[in-house]
Amino acid sequence: MATTNIWQQFKSLLPEGARTVVTITSNNGDGTSSATLRDGTSITVQGETVVPGNMALIENRVVKAKVPRLSAYGVEV
Template identity: 45%
Template sequence: MATVNPWKRFIGLLPGGVRTVATVRSINAIAGISTAELRTGTRVTVRGVDVPVGSKAYIADGTITGPAPNLPHLDVDV
């Protein structure tokens, strides 16, 4: 059943899941997985081997979705 609520229709257009940027630290091409380090220093194992070691990658739902630009990151408290 389709909804007529415009807010729910808008939310339905948005992509789901969490996307973050991490640095690839190691690749296991045989298993198809990589180890990536988040900005906090936490290391996670993700699916995908398309981004070389030492480069930044976009990670969504435990999978490398592509290379990320190597830009500086700043935290600003207001």
């Protein structure tokens, strides 16, 4: 049965879980990798598909894909 609640319809368009870009620092050899967030925090993620030194997209602490290293700019409004 389709919902008529507009909020629920909107939420169904959005992906579940948090997506974050990290720098892979090492592959641990046990199916996990060590990664660094943009703020310098170190975390452990599942997956060893990205070579250390490269950027990766993670979703719910699982490596999803290698991503290119792009410039970041901050704009104050």
